[in-house]
Amino acid sequence: MDYLIIGAGAAGVSAAKEILKNRKKDDKISIFTDENYPFYYRPRLIECLSGEVEVEEIIINDEQWFEDNNINLHLGEKITEVDLGNKVIKSNSDQYNYDKLLLANGSHCFVPPFSGMDLENIFTLRTAADLKVINKAAEKAKKAVVVGGGLLGLEIAYNFAKAGLDTTVLEVAPYLLPMQLDKKGGDLLEEKLKANDVKVITDATTKGFDGQQSVEKVVLEDQEIEADLVLISTGVRSNTSLIENLDIEINNGVKVNSKMQTSNPDVYAAGDVAEYEGEIYGIWPPSLAQGRVAGTVMSGGEAEFDGYVRSHKLKVAGINVVSLGELNEEGDYEEEIIVDNDTYVKVIKDNGDKIGVLIVGQYSEQNQKLADVKR
Structure with missing residues (x-):
């Protein structure tokens, strides 16, 4: 049996670990990622912005682990095509046959149609490669603006402030974390952040960016803010482009059942790319859970995913924020x-x-x- 997994993140690697438990003598497991790092703890990437943590320190399973477990890890190899009829996936350099395929290729940052996006020093943060570029720019920067005051945006802003940057967060809603908090909670969080050197502007509608070659200003509806580094944190979208023209059901993500099967019985999906009962979770714990279910079922076991109760626990500048249910x-x-x-x-x-x-x-x-x- 040839098990192919596209994506070396939480969903993909947790699936591989389950397949290992049921692996038969001639079974082969291959994982493909366009990144150059093996499995790392993506939520901690943000901490690396402050310079206190290096990417190498957040690697969970290094290349040696994959080798020791006889898993073929293909780093830096982007899958460009899936051929369902012939059960083949293709990259720029090769092609591979599969018996069972798992789509665990995650998501990408959503960027609204801001003006001035061609200026330098405007970033999104999704991968370790993104981080390296941002950190290099931050070494010369003085004023950072984070567009988006969600969970990730606030963590990013705090770590910029820890790195010594004059940091401002822009949130389009009337208060911070409107999906997790009410107004009283959001306002209290804003007060605490300001006390820890993170400026906050709510009701902030970002129009775009201005500058000569690099960004110099963030343009809002009613004001302009100086910035020589901008990070956009306005949500993510599932990476469905690989199968958009195939006979697999897609909505906002790849639609799956409780066994993580897509509408094609030999193709599974898990993590940020998967949509279960209209929900794309986009966070670490359900990605792990979905990966475990997919790996178990792919390799002949019994398992089901029955949803996930959203729970957010956040520490920003030592501030405890919890949201459940x-x-x-x-x-x-x-x-x-x-x-x-x-x-x-x-x-x-x-x-x-x-x-x-x-x-x-x-x-x-x-x-x-x-x-x-x-x-």
Whole structure:
């Protein structure tokens, strides 16, 4: 059996580890990635912006591990075509036959149609290669602007500030983290960030960028902000282009069932590229879980993915931010709010059941509050 996996991230490698458990003597496992690094902990890439952590320190399984487990790891080899009829995938240099194929090729950064995108020193951060280029530019930069005040944007901004850059975050919503927090929580987080040298501008509609050769200003609807380094963090999109013209069902991602099978029974998908019951999670834990299910089923075992309850735990400048369950849904819900000068806690209840919790700041009863949420 030839198992081919496109993508060496959380979903792809966790699938390979499950296939190893069921591997028969003549089975072959091959993993392809267009990156030059083996499996690394992508969420920690952001920490590398401050210079305190190097990419090499966040590698989980190095090349030796793949060799020791007899997995053919193809670094720096981009897959350009999938041929379903002949069960072949092709790269610029070769082609490979498969019996079972896993699409675990992740996602890419979404960039709105800003003007001035051809200027230098405007970046997105998705891979270790991106990081190396950004860090080189940051060595000469003084003023950084992060467009997008989501979870990743805030972490990026904090690490720029730690690196000594004058840093501003632009958030289009009226308050920070509108998908995870309410206004009170978002406003408290903003206060705490400002106290840690991260400037925040909300209700900020970015139009584009201005400068001669490199970026010099970020242009908003009502003002301009000086910047010699810009990082855009405005969400991601699934990498579906490889199979867009094939007979496989796609919506925003590649549609899969609970066994991570696509509409083609020999092709599976997991991680950021996969869409399960209308949901693309885009975070590490469900990518691992989906990869494990895919690898188990591909190699003859039984497993199912039954969804994932979103939970966000974030530390920015030492600020504890937790968001679990249903928080901003419309409906007749009860709210239990605990507030002091430094902490904000809200528990959302539906007919007495706790269905959501958000916390900004340190809270001694955090674990109990989270454990009580109905999943």
